[in-house]
Amino acid sequence: MDDILLKNYIKDIDNITCDYLVVGSGAGGSVAAYELSKKKKDVVLIEEGNHYPINFFKGSIAKSFQNAWRYSGVTPIIGKPSFGFGEGMCLGGGTYVNGGLIWRTPDIILDEWEKKLNTDIYNKSNLNPFFSKIEEKLNVKLEKDENNYNKDSELLNNLAKKNNIKCVTVPRAVINCKRHNKCTTGCVSEAKQSTLQSYIYPAANSGLRILTKARAEKIILQNKNPYKLKVKINNKNIYIKFNKIILACGPIQTPLLIKKSFGNSCLKSKMQVHLNLRFNIIFKEKLNSNFGTIFTRQITEYLSKGILFCSANFDKSYLFSGLNSIDKYKVNELLEKMDYLATYVMQVRASSEVKINNFYSHPLLIYSLNDYDFNNIKKYLFLFSKFLFDIGAKKIYMPFNNNYLAENLDDVKKVMGKIKKSDIDAVSVHGMSSARMASNNKNKDFFDVNGKSFLHDNLFCVDSSILPTNTIESPQGTIMAFAHSIMDRLIK
Numbered sequence: 364m365d366d367i368l369l370k371n372y373i374k375d376i377d378n379i380t381c382d383y384l385v386v387g388s389g390a391g392g393s394v395a396a397y398e399l400s401k402k403k404k405d406v407v408l409i410e411e412g413n414h415y416p417i418n419f420f421k422g423s424i425a426k427s428f429q430n431a432w433r434y435s436g437v438t439p440i441i442g443k444p445s446f447g448f449g450e451g452m453c454l455g456g457g458t459y460v461n462g463g464l465i466w467r468t469p470d471i472i473l474d475e476w477e478k479k480l481n482t483d484i485y486n487k488s489n490l491n492p493f494f495s496k497i498e499e500k501l502n503v504k505l506e507k508d509e510n511n512y513n514k515d516s517e518l519l520n521n522l523a524k525k526n527n528i529k530c531v532t533v534p535r536a537v538i539n540c541k542r543h544n545k546c547t548t549g550c551v552s553e554a555k556q557s558t559l560q561s562y563i564y565p566a567a568n569s570g571l572r573i574l575t576k577a578r579a580e581k582i583i584l585q586n587k588n589p590y591k592l593k594v595k596i597n598n599k600n601i602y603i604k605f606n607k608i609i610l611a612c613g614p615i616q617t618p619l620l621i622k623k624s625f626g627n628s629c630l631k632s633k634m635q636v637h638l639n640l641r642f643n644i645i646f647k648e649k650l651n652s653n654f655g656t657i658f659t660r661q662i663t664e665y666l667s668k669g670i671l672f673c674s675a676n677f678d679k680s681y682l683f684s685g686l687n688s689i690d691k692y693k694v695n696e697l698l699e700k701m702d703y704l705a706t707y708v709m710q711v712r713a714s715s716e717v718k719i720n721n722f723y724s725h726p727l728l729i730y731s732l733n734d735y736d737f738n739n740i741k742k743y744l745f746l747f748s749k750f751l752f753d754i755g756a757k758k759i760y761m762p763f764n765n766n767y768l769a770e771n772l773d774d775v776k777k778v779m780g781k782i783k784k785s786d787i788d789a790v791s792v793h794g795m796s797s798a799r800m801a802s803n804n805k806n807k808d809f810f811d812v813n814g815k816s817f818l819h820d821n822l823f824c825v826d827s828s829i830l831p832t833n834t835i836e837s838p839q840g841t842i843m844a845f846a847h848s849i850m851d852r853l854i855k
């Protein structure tokens with residue numbers, strides 16, 4: 364297959380110099396590369412992963428995990444509980460493998476940040492023009508109600524009506540989604556609008572120079588100022604000289620690169636996450652959940668408590684990856700009942716933070732769930748189990764390591780009294796705020812409110828690391844709006 368970026372790849376890798384060097388090509392890095400290229404700046408984008416057209420993996424989850432995700436799909440986080448973190452590692456970063464849900468930042472979060480940062484740069488009226496631009500470029504539309512697809516989301520809507528709670532239609536970046544339910548492999552039908560198609564390809568048309576399969580290893584100083592980047596490409600070290608460097612390696616790799624470059628003590632890197640707890644459910648009625656898109660409805664009634672509820676991409680492989688402690692009789696029952704199954708997710712804005720340590724140049728990630736989060740999780744697990752039994756759940760595999768099976772609310776009550784923090788079976792694909800911006804560097808924060816390093820005038824960051832806290836809703840829209848806002852001031 365011809366690679367449409369062939370003309371943009373840098374051929375002579377030994378003497379690269381540029382005015383702006385963007386490191387990482389996900390939600391944040393794509394915006395930086397696009398805005399700079401559009402203004403005809405001399406810009407180079409480097410990316411550790413490879414370039415794959417959006418339908419490259421033809422729906423193969425195994426091939427996508429192996430090639431387009433970091434550590435073949437799971438970055439381990441160790442603690443109570445231990446859980447897996449998922450990150451894209453390819454051109455387009457997380458936006459290549461994600462669900463394409465593009466939310467504006469909730470008002471309560473923007474109000475919290477305005478006070479915390481002591482500036483109105485990121486208030487609603489200042490960010491809204493950037494959100495409008497992003498929504499236009501990514502073709503973000505509210506999902507439609509359908510007759511035969513997304514019955515799992517429809518059930519959620521019925522549940523909300525019955526209980527008089529708030530349930531909204533979700534905004535997604537897709538053109539003609541064919542409901543293959545394989546968002547995490549890129550997108551089989553090329554419907555999903557990742558930043559690869561909507562930002563990087565247009566930037567390439569404006570002359571962006573690109574290096575893929577190139578890992579940034581260390582920022583090197585001259586006269587105390589960053590001036591070149593050590594990069595590993597094909598097992599060889601090269602150096603790229605720049606005037607300004609813009610970091611966008613994602614919430615784990617950006618703080619790691621900072622620590623590797625300037626020492627471990629220069630940054631208190633604690634990442635905030637959203638935890639996803641999965642309910643795998645056998646319903647009384649047929650749902651055919653694999654005919655659908657990621658989801659079309661979300662319960663937002665408990666948003667101020669940091670809790671969201673929705674269905675999820677459903678596929679045999681996704682189901683069994685979340686159910687690893689069940690015996691062969693239960694496996695057989697699930698295989699027979701596949702059309703009656705659905706997976707729902709409770710997303711939690713956790714206040715407990717992941718510690719990011721630099722362990723011989725690799726991230727060592729440690730977690731300890733606090734009592735507040737634990738009690739919140741138990742409270743809402745119980746509430747949603749009740750709702751699910753009310754709308755026709757026959758059996759619920761609860762999100763605990765032993766895949767506890769509840770057949771009624773008494774079973775749920777029993778297990779709630781017994782579970783420990785380490786029993787919780789969670790995953791996360793939303794990490795952020797690990798090199799958070801701050802109004803001053805009294806607390807050893809690294810970046811100011813313009814995404815500029817407090818230590819170096821030519822070092823910036825535009826990815827999820829700089830967000831002041833976690834966002835409750837999925838973060839891509841917020842990350843991109845912040846990146847646009849920062850680039851606007853940087854270019855001016």
Ligand SMILES: Cc1cc2nc3c(=O)[nH]c(=O)nc-3n(C[C@H](O)[C@H](O)[C@H](O)COP(=O)(O)OP(=O)(O)OC[C@H]3O[C@@H](n4cnc5c(N)ncnc54)[C@H](O)[C@@H]3O)c2cc1C
Binds near residue numbers: 386450825839
């Ligand atoms: C399965 C999944 C589903 C998701 N669904 C949604 C969703 O529907 N909506 C939403 O809003 N969010 C979603 N997210 C989260 C969202 O995709 C991320 O929050 C977002 O992409 C993070 O943006 P970023 O710019 O910080 O980093 P990333 O998008 O992760 O980009 C970082 C890039 O930098 C590269 N990189 C890292 N280190 C180096 C290095 N040393 N040298 C060179 N390159 C490097 C990486 O390979 C990567 O491509 C999902 C994530 C996943 C994994």
